[in-house]
Amino acid sequence: MSSKNEMLDKIAKNKPPKNTLPELLSFGSGERKEWLEQFSASSALNGGTTIVVKSWEEIESYLKSKFDLDKQTVSLSPDLNGNLDIASILDPHDLEKVELAILEGTYGVAENAAIWMPEEKLAHRALPFIAQHLVVVLESKNLLPDMHEAYRKIDVAASDYGVFIAGPSKTADIEQSLVIGAHGPRSMTVFILDL
Amino acid sequence: MKVALFVPCYVEQFYPEVGIATLELLEKYGVQVEYPLEQTCCGQPMANSGYQRFGDDASRVFMENFGDYEYVVAPSGSCTLHVKEHVLGESEVKVYELCEFLTDILKVEDVGVSFPFKVGIHASCHGLRGLRLAKSSEIVGDDFNKPRTLLEKVKDIQLVELQRKDECCGFGGTFAVSEEAISVRMGMDRLADHEDSGVEVITSADMSCLMHLQGLSKRNQHPVKIMHIAQILNGAKPS
Amino acid sequence: MAKTITHAEAAEAFLKDADRTQWHDETLWHVRTKRDTAAQKLPEWEQLRENASKVKEYVLSHLDELLVTFEKNAKANGIEVLWAKDAAEHNQHVYEILQKHSVQNIVKSKSILTEECGLNHFLEDKGFDVVDTDLGERIIQFNKQVPSHIVMPAIHLKKKEIGDIFHTHLGTQQGADDPNYLTEAARNHLREKFINANAAITGVNFGIVESGGFVVCTNEGNADMGTHLADVHIACMGIEKLIPRKADLGVYLRLLARSATGQSITNYSSHFHRPRSGKKMYLILVDNGRTEQLGREHFRNSLKCIRCGACMNTCPIYRRSSGFSYNATVPGPIGSILSPGMDLKKHSTLPFASTLCGSCSDVCPVKINIHEQLYQWRQVVTEAGHDSAAKKWAMKIGGKVMGSPSLYDFLGKSARSALKLTPKKLVYSRVNTWGKSRDLPEPPKESFKEWYRKNRKP
Ligand code: SF4
Numbered sequence: 001m002s003s004k005n006e007m008l009d010k011i012a013k014n015k016p017p018k019n020t021l022p023e024l025l026s027f028g029s030g031e032r033k034e035w036l037e038q039f040s041a042s043s044a045l046n047g048g049t050t051i052v053v054k055s056w057e058e059i060e061s062y063l064k065s066k067f068d069l070d071k072q073t074v075s076l077s078p079d080l081n082g083n084l085d086i087a088s089i090l091d092p093h094d095l096e097k098v099e100l101a102i103l104e105g106t107y108g109v110a111e112n113a114a115i116w117m118p119e120e121k122l123a124h125r126a127l128p129f130i131a132q133h134l135v136v137v138l139e140s141k142n143l144l145p146d147m148h149e150a151y152r153k154i155d156v157a158a159s160d161y162g163v164f165i166a167g168p169s170k171t172a173d174i175e176q177s178l179v180i181g182a183h184g185p186r187s188m189t190v191f192i193l194d195l
Numbered sequence: 196m197k198v199a200l201f202v203p204c205y206v207e208q209f210y211p212e213v214g215i216a217t218l219e220l221l222e223k224y225g226v227q228v229e230y231p232l233e234q235t236c237c238g239q240p241m242a243n244s245g246y247q248r249f250g251d252d253a254s255r256v257f258m259e260n261f262g263d264y265e266y267v268v269a270p271s272g273s274c275t276l277h278v279k280e281h282v283l284g285e286s287e288v289k290v291y292e293l294c295e296f297l298t299d300i301l302k303v304e305d306v307g308v309s310f311p312f313k314v315g316i317h318a319s320c321h322g323l324r325g326l327r328l329a330k331s332s333e334i335v336g337d338d339f340n341k342p343r344t345l346l347e348k349v350k351d352i353q354l355v356e357l358q359r360k361d362e363c364c365g366f367g368g369t370f371a372v373s374e375e376a377i378s379v380r381m382g383m384d385r386l387a388d389h390e391d392s393g394v395e396v397i398t399s400a401d402m403s404c405l406m407h408l409q410g411l412s413k414r415n416q417h418p419v420k421i422m423h424i425a426q427i428l429n430g431a432k433p434s
Numbered sequence: 435m436a437k438t439i440t441h442a443e444a445a446e447a448f449l450k451d452a453d454r455t456q457w458h459d460e461t462l463w464h465v466r467t468k469r470d471t472a473a474q475k476l477p478e479w480e481q482l483r484e485n486a487s488k489v490k491e492y493v494l495s496h497l498d499e500l501l502v503t504f505e506k507n508a509k510a511n512g513i514e515v516l517w518a519k520d521a522a523e524h525n526q527h528v529y530e531i532l533q534k535h536s537v538q539n540i541v542k543s544k545s546i547l548t549e550e551c552g553l554n555h556f557l558e559d560k561g562f563d564v565v566d567t568d569l570g571e572r573i574i575q576f577n578k579q580v581p582s583h584i585v586m587p588a589i590h591l592k593k594k595e596i597g598d599i600f601h602t603h604l605g606t607q608q609g610a611d612d613p614n615y616l617t618e619a620a621r622n623h624l625r626e627k628f629i630n631a632n633a634a635i636t637g638v639n640f641g642i643v644e645s646g647g648f649v650v651c652t653n654e655g656n657a658d659m660g661t662h663l664a665d666v667h668i669a670c671m672g673i674e675k676l677i678p679r680k681a682d683l684g685v686y687l688r689l690l691a692r693s694a695t696g697q698s699i700t701n702y703s704s705h706f707h708r709p710r711s712g713k714k715m716y717l718i719l720v721d722n723g724r725t726e727q728l729g730r731e732h733f734r735n736s737l738k739c740i741r742c743g744a745c746m747n748t749c750p751i752y753r754r755s756s757g758f759s760y761n762a763t764v765p766g767p768i769g770s771i772l773s774p775g776m777d778l779k780k781h782s783t784l785p786f787a788s789t790l791c792g793s794c795s796d797v798c799p800v801k802i803n804i805h806e807q808l809y810q811w812r813q814v815v816t817e818a819g820h821d822s823a824a825k826k827w828a829m830k831i832g833g834k835v836m837g838s839p840s841l842y843d844f845l846g847k848s849a850r851s852a853l854k855l856t857p858k859k860l861v862y863s864r865v866n867t868w869g870k871s872r873d874l875p876e877p878p879k880e881s882f883k884e885w886y887r888k889n890r891k892p
Binding site: 202204206207208209210211212214215218230232233234235236238240241242243244245246247248249250251252253255256320321323324325331332333334335336359361362363365366367368369370371372373374375376377378379380381382384406407409410411413414 | 441442445446449455459463470473474476477479480748750751754755785786787788789790791792793795796797809812813815816821825826829830832833834835836837838839842846849850867868870871872873874875877878880881882883884885886887890891
């Protein structure tokens with residue numbers, strides 16, 4: 001008998017009496033105007049920075065002031081410029097020297113600052129991990145209160161791959177001291193475009 | 196109201212004053228207390244050691260003594276829990292730990308005693324998480340604490356906040372012996388938390404935890420005093 | 435065969451270093467308090483736990499059907515699914531995949547399952563270079579240790595010790611122990627490993643039946659760094675990791691990180707549904723004792739575990755004895771109810787490494803009745819005879835005494851007077867373990883019953 005059948009047989013024999021599947025949970029979503037504040041607070045706790053802006057120009061000038069844009073910069077946002085043409089990259093290993101990746105997020109979750117990044121928004125799955133710094137732009141109208149709403153809104157299986165990114169790469173494996181920049185981004189900046 | 200008093204074996208043998216305080220306290224609230232003379236032990240020492248089957252005779256004796264009462268009250272959260280979970284079976288008998296009996300059934304409002312000391316409450320785990328005498332620190336929800344509610348009614352008492360309000364003391368029945376090293380360490384840590392917070396008297400709804408803490412504090416000549424909550428509520432003072 | 439060390443012996447050895455014990459206890463207690471803060475912020479916390487527990491109950495009671503559907507959906511997504519009834523078969527599957535794709539360099543993110551299967555040793559013996567990429571795991575891999583905690587594998591080590599390990603293996607400055615500096619050294623070292631890896635092995639936090647995908651959670655992003663660069667992704671998953679619906683993730687992701695570390699979510703929650711084009715994705719479904727545990731009525735709920743580690747952080751015994759004292763892949767309370775099912779004799783002391791305080795059950799995000807299962811395992815251990823004859827004898831006598839009111843009264847009285855009459859030196863002799871560090875209560879002049887007869891009953 002194959003292992004599969006052996007395992008399935010044993011389960012059939014050993015499983016408890018059938019239980020019913022509970023309904024999905026959903027909670028009152030609170031005030032929309034609180035979501036932005038919640039998002040910023042959560043993002044800070046995750047080791048990231050959230051900046052609310054009114055225009056793309058604001059983002060641009062912030063980036064200029066904070067990052068060395070002469071280093072390799074990939075922008076997947078039509079409104080912001082990079083200096084590396086992502087279309088020219090076929091192998092993700094060639095992203096090794098990327099200093100800054102600028103991406104557009106889909107939905108952001110207020111309770112934990114997680115932003116849903118499906119593969120289509122990444123060009124390469126490796127991009128938001130391999131870059132030294134990560135910037136994500138999110139429109140304030142795309143904030144959701146909590147994870148229940150997020151899964152209601154997003155079909156996570158519609159993309160081959162997708163990831164909730166909530167902050168920079170971090171670790172606390174050495175005596176519980178928080179260190180940002182374990183393997184991936186050393187910083188994550190979220191711009192919430194509040195038009 | 197008639198109540199049968201269950202006095203756990205170690206209280207019976209080593210801490211009769213706790214049994215007496217419980218009895219007097221209940222009488223003070225107008226309860227008719229009977230103490231079935233043939234009672235022994237709930238069988239928990241065997242059961243928690245993995246020998247529930249050797250506790251069957253103890254369970255039988257328990258039911259012979261208490262099976263005909265409506266209410267049974269015991270000054271021990273741990274024994275009460277064991278009886279409820281492993282002894283009563285289908286029986287209709289209602290077994291209460293003393294504090295919950297006072298707050299939930301007698302609905303005691305006035306205790307009429309004074310206790311001018313700094314008191315630390317040791318939350319015994321079986322009472323806390325088994326009987327839910329209080330909300331444990333892990334659970335999210337409305338706060339409640341039955342032993343504390345009672346002590347708050349005592350005049351002049353100063354209830355002290357601890358660093359870890361419901362950490363286990365490390366008694367654990369035969370654990371105290373089979374895992375002696377860690378049991379002692381847990382007890383010493385608990386004592387330190389109380390003492391660092393300025394506690395003069397440690398109290399609890401379980402004498403077993405207190406026996407362990409008292410054994411440690413005496414051996415190490417700590418000044419902190421140990422009293423069962425029934426004694427405080429019954430007007431006793433630290434000796 | 436060498437006698438297996440008991441938990442009590444291992445704990446005693448650990449406790450000899452009082453300062454380290456205090457440090458270990460406080461470090462983990464700190465994590466527990468962070469968890470409390472995070473949980474207390476959600477008024478719906480208990481509802482989430484209840485739901486998570488019930489959904490897992492559904493999974494366990496439909497596990498065969500769900501696995502079949504899950505496999506079908508995963509295959510339709512282009513994921514190759516393999517079944518392994520035990521650790522050996524799991525390791526063999528991995529080995530064959532690696533051979534088929536001529537893999538030499540492997541990066542691996544955290545997976546307790548692969549620890550359970552002894553995968554690293556198996557592959558190293560076959561000449562592969564397996565690099566654990568989670569920082570904590572890399573540290574203990576250098577140090578030739580196993581994880582002492584399922585979420586924080588190197589929690590037993592102080593930064594000074596990690597500095598020494600890195601000095602030896604990564605050439606960091608001698609004596610340097612700044613976490614930022616050490617992490618940077620590991621980052622550079624591991625980047626190179628990521629770039630050169632041909633295969634990435636990951637664990638699985640949740641397998642989604644409805645969509646045939648799976649979710650992997652990390653803070654470091656190491657699982658993603660590995661899988662998105664390597665040509666082959668092998669995901670190893672215990673069969674109990676299923677959840678029926680995509681939207682169930684809402685509950686579990688809210689609970690997992692909060693319970694584990696007090697974060698509202700891990701920084702990366704990656705949802706894998708299909709391989710990158712032209713690349714390979716394998717999923718190995720592992721039994722290794724799980725189907726058997728499913729058949730144990732009292733213990734099957736242990737399979738609900740989502741490996742958050744909260745029961746370890748809260749356990750007053752774990753905090754004061756460290757993970758190694760359990761001598762098992764999964765330490766702490768949950769380990770103590772899982773391990774006896776794998777090898778009852780070897781792990782027979784684990785169910786006794788607890789005061790049954792119940793903190794583990796109250797903290798557990800999927801509401802596993804851990805302390806009640808510890809109690810039940812104790813009964814099983816003694817029934818199987820894996821307990822000392824002396825204790826069994828004492829318990830039997832105890833039971834007899836408690837079953838006889840007259841004997842009980844007689845012996846109680848004798849014991850009290852004996853205690854009074856015996857010289858202190860004898861009372862506190864070596865056989866009295868209680869008295870090693872504790873005084874016995876002063877024997878009173880009369881028992882409660884004697885008092886009662888005099889004062890109440892005629
Ligand atoms: S048993 Fe519960 S608390 Fe312990 S690791 Fe598993 S899910 Fe977390």
